[in-house]
Amino acid sequence: MTTYAYLGPEGTFTQMALDAWAPARGAEHRPCGSVDQALTLLRAGEVDGAMVPIENSVEGGVSATLDALASGDPLVVVAEVLVPITFVLAARPGMPLGQVRAVGTHSHAWAQVRGWMESNLPDAVYVPTLSTAAAAEGLAAQGGSPAYDAAVCAPVAASNHGLEILAEGIGDNAAAVTRFVLVARPGDLPERTGADKTTLVLFQRDDHAGGLLELLEQFSVRGINMSRLESRPTKESMGSYCFSIDIEGHVLDERVGEALLGLKRVCADVRFLGSYPAAHGTAVQVSPVTTDAAFADARAWLRDLRTLT
């Protein structure tokens, strides 16, 4: 049976992402305690895919995921899922809002509800937990003296654990969204849809001035748009970075292929992390001079030049 790992426990936003991904219906869903654990199971062949968070519209990139994908045995992204992030404040039945002294949740969630907390529970102490779902689970499981009185979590986590909702929609940014990716071992490439993304990690040959500019020119000269750029430390020394990048287009697109050739030549290393349909589904705008047809025409012309006679 097909099995997918995800960043658990049950009731996390990651589970919601996996539930929302059609191909996972009917498959086994296995919660993991960390992104690393999920990807370790995947690399070991114990699961067939792993759903992990990669970026939040408010908090930014998820370092654990970015770094785990950038090293170790190759993995590729085969799909992405966007999940709107809605936080509730949940407590054991009977706990009034006015008596909440300590609040448990994941640090990223805490960062997204700080405004609400300052306005409504200015004196509440923050207690970090491993995930938002773990905060809910911990509250339900605890005995007479819990470490916190309420949890910030997804609505589903609150209901899973029989908690009462003290407040809904407490995120400071109503439009907050998290982007999740379904990661797999390298295999068949997802088909081209015309609305694709390609994810790469670029390691510069040396950290010379203008180095990033040179890499970005490999895209611009082929008319390729970049939709995400994160710099991550290579962990070798302060100031040494690699770049995690999403571009518009599929590795099978001619313009993307040529850009990859260019990057492969000028970078110390290029890690290909997959081509997959963009969740937004909007077709990539391609200039007439960078379509596959334009490349094919140019290639035919060059072939003739090279075989004059």
Place this chain on the structure above:
Amino acid sequence: MTTYAYLGPEGTFTQMALDAWAPARGAEHRPCGSVDQALTLLRAGEVDGAMVPIENSVEGGVSATLDALASGDPLVVVAEVLVPITFVLAARPGMPLGQVRAVGTHSHAWAQVRGWMESNLPDAVYVPTLSTAAAAEGLAAQGGSPAYDAAVCAPVAASNHGLEILAEGIGDNAAAVTRFVLVARPGDLPERTGADKTTLVLFQRDDHAGGLLELLEQFSVRGINMSRLESRPTKESMGSYCFSIDIEGHVLDERVGEALLGLKRVCADVRFLGSYPAAHGTAVQVSPVTTDAAFADARAWLRDLRTLT
């Protein structure tokens, strides 16, 4: 009396950074529970400066600091301090390593000791705490049934709280360094030393293709090197970013001034976060064509052209 806030409690690496910064000697040091709290005190005028972490050579940028500096009332960096990061595993006296079942520490520290933990305590459960020092403090303060058996923290935090060292140097990367910045309200600019950095946050006018390339060209055309680039979400929508950037040079350098003029014109907003001596102390290499003298010569020539007769 001069007072400096820092990300506490006592025993954090941030305190070590503040202790290492000469001008803070003899001043009052006030620990804060979060970067936000430290900067709020600073903005309110209750402290004269705040030492906060901005980047770790292994874990990358510190989002809370980057975001807090990028919005709200203006603050500027006036100094930077590099602190080598050394982790110990500490426990209450008498606890043997073999009996450690749960380990408490800050999530960033946990990320940096995962390798050691997998080799030495593969079954240990991770318990998140607000800081590494809080992990040590919590262990010392707890009663008969602590939530964790050992803390990952700085050596000084262990000794502050009378804990015993079970293992030293447990960081996966022996060369790990964290960069801290001393933040102040806008006032006198630090003097030029020839080995300066300038920190900026750039907000693009729109997210058009090639937008970042255009910004970076403002530096390259004036021969300015970039030593750090972080993209951060503007929190408005998925895929909308601002860029937190360190460049080599001081705002009083002609080439930096002209680059800032260019950025101010083409960006929706440019936030100046200070010019200050680089901790490494190595003089910036300036091409003969971008020295202040080269600018002065060119300006004199242009002035003549414009007043021909």
Place this chain on the structure above:
Amino acid sequence: MTTYAYLGPEGTFTQMALDAWAPARGAEHRPCGSVDQALTLLRAGEVDGAMVPIENSVEGGVSATLDALASGDPLVVVAEVLVPITFVLAARPGMPLGQVRAVGTHSHAWAQVRGWMESNLPDAVYVPTLSTAAAAEGLAAQGGSPAYDAAVCAPVAASNHGLEILAEGIGDNAAAVTRFVLVARPGDLPERTGADKTTLVLFQRDDHAGGLLELLEQFSVRGINMSRLESRPTKESMGSYCFSIDIEGHVLDERVGEALLGLKRVCADVRFLGSYPAAHGTAVQVSPVTTDAAFADARAWLRDLRTLT
């Protein structure tokens, strides 16, 4: 009395350009045998200006003018005039077209009527003359055995010398235009009109790869369009070039001034050949981010940054 030199003799297209330039009305017009001679008189102070051809829409740049302006005592362009080029074939009265065996004209004119000649006088021999007007003059002046039977010249030259028109509009390109410039000694700059051009000669510091690209970036980064680029040999060695360039805008425009500062720094030499109203009169399209107002705003902002307190 004000005196203007021009590339003569009477009846040249250059004289037509000078006649078309309003400020020259009522002034003395002095024909010269060559561009060099006209500019020598100007440099010597014997005339107040000189009208010379700089570019033809069919034949390209006029080397003699480009080179004479690029070296020697400084001169500046203060106006430009466009003259449509219309050629006639003229002969002494009584000469039928069918008996024309040899045709005299300037080599540039000959190049522009080759198509007509091949169709109508395929066997005619070409006899070079110093100018189109000289061809007409020579025909009129000659005795019994002229070196050629017909001249290619401007209609006015034919009528000046009492020649008969054998054919009109014989240029291969009906839209042919020559651009003339009125050159003066450096003095008051022409006022800004919003539809200005600036002419420059750029000498590279060394002929390294990508050198021209770097120069062009000085324009593009300030949103400046280039309307003409000619490479000319520096005469030092094969492969060593300077660049004669027209850009849109006036040296008093902030964006042009800053580009000139940049070029002055990175080039071995920059020769300023004037800012003057474009003959086409169409206002330069300036992006909102490169207007003088945008520069002024940015400068005020930078001034504040540099004097924080």
Place this chain on the structure above:
Amino acid sequence: MTTYAYLGPEGTFTQMALDAWAPARGAEHRPCGSVDQALTLLRAGEVDGAMVPIENSVEGGVSATLDALASGDPLVVVAEVLVPITFVLAARPGMPLGQVRAVGTHSHAWAQVRGWMESNLPDAVYVPTLSTAAAAEGLAAQGGSPAYDAAVCAPVAASNHGLEILAEGIGDNAAAVTRFVLVARPGDLPERTGADKTTLVLFQRDDHAGGLLELLEQFSVRGINMSRLESRPTKESMGSYCFSIDIEGHVLDERVGEALLGLKRVCADVRFLGSYPAAHGTAVQVSPVTTDAAFADARAWLRDLRTLT
């Protein structure tokens, strides 16, 4: 028998170039009255190649050649020859220098001896001729009243026609060199030597700002140096140009091929004018990231990515 056309008559520098080109030895050499005529014979199949001047180190590009190659049936350059240019002043035997009142020569030659003339024959009148050799020929052929008293020509032209040398080495620039190209109908490509050049004519899709910059980036992003750039009018309207360009490398080089593909896509038209050994014989410096091997490695890597499984 193999026949080569050249810009004649006998005694021109072009003949010297053809004589210097080893493959032409033993072949028939046919003088032509103009570059156009030579290329017309070549296009018609009446000759097997044509030697024509393309660039002089003092006077710049030869417009007639550049334009004739840029339009009409395709031709390609298969070799280049550099000829040092040495001018003599020659006259009929018995004519003393002091009695020279008029000097005949081609206008390009006249431009290169103006300095000598101003110093030595300041009052001499210039009489244009079709070529330097024609000036010598005309002097020898004339009857009692020649149009000029002395000719500026190559030493060989003077001796061919029995003229006396009045002065040697009268060129203003002792290092003057003219570059000639041997043009042929498209056929077998010259083999790669590692010291090759490729000549192109680029027609922009539209004359938008930054257009030339975009074309040059197609070279720079593949590490290709440009050794010559001439803008030429397209003859359609004032301000509409095409670019005649020489780059280092052979069309069979991977980096050159990819740059050509890029240009073909973004230009309205690209005219390939041949790849051939550079006369200087110095091997092209190729960065390790743009060698054929680097391209082959990158291609193998991309092929694997595209066929994951």
